[in-house]
Each structure stands twice: as C-alpha cells, then as structure tokens.
Amino acid sequence: MQRTSDQASDTKRWGAGALVFAALAVVGGMSNAYVISLLTIVLLFTFMGQSWNLMLGIGGQLSIGHALFVGIGAYAVAILNIKYGITPWIGLLLGAVIAGFVGAVLAWLSFRFEVRGIYFALLTIAAAEFARIMFGGWDYAGGMQGLFYQAPSGAMDLGMLRGDARFYYFVALALAAIGVAGTELISRSYWGYVWRAMRDDDEAARALGVRTFRHKVLVVSISAATAAVGGGVLGLVQGAIFPDSIMGMAISVDVLIGPVVGGLGTAFGPLVGSMAAIPLHHAMGALGDALGLPGLNSVAYGAVLILVVWFLPDGIWPSMVRLYGAVQLPARGRIPQLRKVEE
C-alpha cells in the first residue's frame, strides 16, 4: 500500500516537473527578447542555486563565496575560447575540474582543522574576495579590463556553444532541468541520505559509521564544480567577464537568494525562488533608475531575504505545497535546523 502511494506521488512529482519545464520551453519559443534574456539569467541562477542548495540545504555547509567557483568556471571557458579558440565544452569541463579541486582543497583544509559553521562561511567569502582581487591584477586573464567574447554571428553552433539569445535560453533551460532532476536524484540516493544525516547531526552520523569528513569535502567539491559550469555559461551569455561582475559579492548573493527564498534543501525551491527574486531585483533596478533611486534593487533584495527568513523560514515552495496540500511533502523535504534551537 505504502509503496504504491509512494510510486503514485513519484509519478506526480516527475510529471509536474516535466510539465513545468515543457511550459518554460513554450515560453522560450514565444516570448520577446527582454523576457528571454531575463529568464535565461533566472534559469542559470536556478542551476547555480541548486549547486549551492546541495551544499547547504542537503550537505549543511554554508558558503557565501560561491562567486569564486562561478568565476573560475567563467574564466576557464573564456580564456580557452578567447585566447586559443578552444570549444567552451572543454572549458566547462576544465572549469568544473579546477573549481571542484579548489572547493575540495578549501573544504579539506578547513574541516581538517575543525573550521566550521560561520568560520567556514567567512573562509569562503575571503577566498572569493582574494581571488577577485588577484584576477583583477592578472594581466593574462584581462585584469580589470576583463575578457570579451566575439559578438555572436547569430548562427547556432552547438559545438562552439554559440548562438542567439534564444539558443542560450534553451541551454539555460536544459541546465536548470538537469539541476532540478539532479537534486531530486541525489537527494534520494545513498549520498543524499548520508549528507542529510551529517547535516542534521554530525556526531550521530559518525557514530553510525559515516566518514563525515570525506563526505563534507565531497559535497563542497561537487557543489563547486557544478557552480563553475553555470558560471561558464553565464560568461558566454553575458559576452564579457570582469572580476568584479563575475566574482563579486553580488554573484554570491544572486546564487543563494533562489534557494533561500524558494526553499532550502528542496528540488523545486531554487527554481521558484529565482523566478520570484531575480525579476523583482531587475524590476526594482529599473524602477530605481526611473526614480533616480539607485539603491532600490538592493533594498528590495535585502527586504526579501529578511522577510522570507522571518515569516517563511522553510521558503516559498514548501509553503505553497502545504497550502495546496495535493502533494504530501516527504519527511526528507523538511529541514530540522530551521526550527528554533532549544534553550
């Protein structure tokens, strides 16, 4: 009995996901250039948000320096493509490997010496800022002047990942779909259970024989590598990369806002959250420009973060699900740390 109902709810979940992405594909076929370019960014940050979500929502490690990995990916693709004409596919792979390695080294160094929690979060931001300044002074990588892709000819070229805005929209859509499905799959795999166990109680997980140290390094490394893939594509979409724009604090905030607003540790949360927060950010930016109030988008982002944690600490998506009540949220979707810490 239990099994069949699980299967039914599984089919529903995957079916609902497929429907959402099919709808997004239709939207991509019909919308105008502005909507396409905005949604491309939303979907890319959905994907990168998934990688961040994997690390905090499932692995329990807070990063506020994901811009580091995003930037590594963007630079790997750009340097290989712009300087040597090598296809971005190789760049994406190389960027993922380098970022995964950097993430693993950071995690290894800090967890080894019991640098955890907030200290680890500060280490990630320090590493990101350090790298941003270093890239700014690195002439080979363009320094502060940045690197520019050749203007696309408009013809679609899958081998070189070049094409018009609509092409990149579908690339981003594919990445977002992979991100959502991947999170769902990982979260019900052996690793998913192990990571949630160490997220909820490190000592208990160790007592059960989980080598939490290795798994923490692993989750940070996977998260870093996937963020780098998103960064590589983001650089292609933007057509130019600068240390301040691709490795700055703003990127780290854009990466984390989707999962926080949408729902930490859930597969759909980052999509819902990015869909809500990033267009709001753009709209407020435009409104601020029109009114001559340049900080309005930042105020809106800040207010959204505070209000969501205040009133919907589980995020929008789980609340929507609960309200609708059609899909029973499985126990693993809930995040125990979000409840009040006992006195």
Add this chain to the structure above:
Amino acid sequence: MLSLWLNVIAGGVLIGLVYGLVALGLTIIFGVMRVVNFAHGEMVVFGIYIGYWTVRIWDVPIALAAAIAAVVMFVFGYLLETLVVKRFVNRPHHYQFIVFIGLSLFFSGVLLMSFGPDPRPTASQLSFQTVTVGPLTLDWARIQAAATAGLLIAALGAYLKYSAFGRSLRGAANNRLGGLVVGLNIPRVYAVTFGIGTACAGVAGALISPLFDAQPYLAVDFTLLAFVTVIVGGLGSFGGALLGGLTIGVAEAIAALTFTPSMKTALPYALLIIILIFRPRGFFGAKDI
C-alpha cells in the same frame, strides 16, 4: 629609510586602533548574543556620513562628531535589535547570517538611495595638518582618531569590567540560561549590547571621516575588514579585537609600502585565510561557535 618604515608603522598603529574599535563592536555583539553581524560595515559607513554632515556642513570638531555618532548609532542599534534582530537570535547560525546579509543589502541600498553613489570628501584643513615627533611625521586627523578610539576602548573595557551592567552583560555572554535564572533582563541586555556594538562602528566611522571619502560602497569592505580583524584576534575576545586591529593596520601599511596596491587590498583576505587554516580560533578566540 628607517624613518620611512617607522612612519609607515606608526601610521598603521594609529589606523589600527580605529580598526580595533570597529572590530570591538562586532566582537561584543558576537560575544554576548552569538550572532554574526554581517551589516557591521554599513554601521561604519553611517558613521562616516554622520562625520561628513557634522564636520563638513556644521563645522563641529571631530570629537563632537564622534559623540553625536555614538548617540545616534546607539539608538539606531538598540531599535534595530528590538525590532528585527531579536526575532532571529534563537535561529540557527546560517539563517541569522542570511538575515544579516539581507540587512546589509537593505542598508547599503538605503545609503545609495539617500546619498547617491558619488564619493563625498570630508577632507577639511584638519586632513592635511601634520605633527612631527622626532623622526615621525603624523597626520593630525589620524592622531585624533586613534587617541579617541584608544580612549573609548579603554573606557568601554573598564565599563564592562566594573559596572553593574557590564557584569550582567558578561554574565549573559558566559551563560545565557544562568543569566535568566538569576533574573537578568536578557532582552534588555541584548538590545543594549547591540546598541553599544553599533555605536562602536558609528564612532569609528565618524573618526575616520576626514581620511575616507563618504561612499556607500565602502560598507562591504569595512564589514570584511572587521571580520578579518576579529578573526585574527579571535571572535568574541576583547583584547583580541584590539590586537587584531593593530595587526591589520600595520600589515596593511607595510603591504602598501612593499607590494603593489592590489596586494594591499588582498592582504587582509590572505591573512584571514592563513589564520583560519592554521589558527582557526584566532589568538584569543572563544572555544566554540
């Protein structure tokens, strides 16, 4: 050559005292409430704007500007704690952190909306006066800022050590539950603590306003600098904040002399990474977070 080095190090020590004051604000808040105030740099920038208005527009002496900043920012911090921060004190760390990132974005947006992105120089005649002591030639503004910061640090240390409120604050920091048991008014202690921490940042901002142009984008740099300072000294430690401030001030000054300017900006982060990896709790850090 030697006098150049002496001058650079003395300048670093002076600015280091001000960094120490900023870090002290952060560390008091963390030590008592166990929350990590990521919006601390915005408080420093509020202080710089207060310095800008009072010194530049009303032409008051810098010490009076610092006093005004202290009062205004104390009230601001007290209200911020009572209205917002209070609700997140018992939440898990990473959620608090996200709230404070939200506060930081919110306030830097408010700063941008109120003052625009253009830097405003507070530079007055004060900024260019120097004092010569033996081989040292020092900015008068820096000496004033450092002296005021040093005095405030000492006064705050004495207040926390000997006053009744200081005892309850330290009690709350050591053992929150124990404090509740013996009847401490924990919510009030927390609000006052947050007010004091914010006031430290605001005063430091007012003190350095003759040296830095008032600009909203400075906030993130100050936040990170305060974190680096505090972690070098050890999060939650009073003496550590001061030592960290001096270390960062001198290290920055030496780096500016020996390396390229971009190395100077990168140095605090490099230092933070090294310290976190080899001495994660800083020189005098609290045991656990």
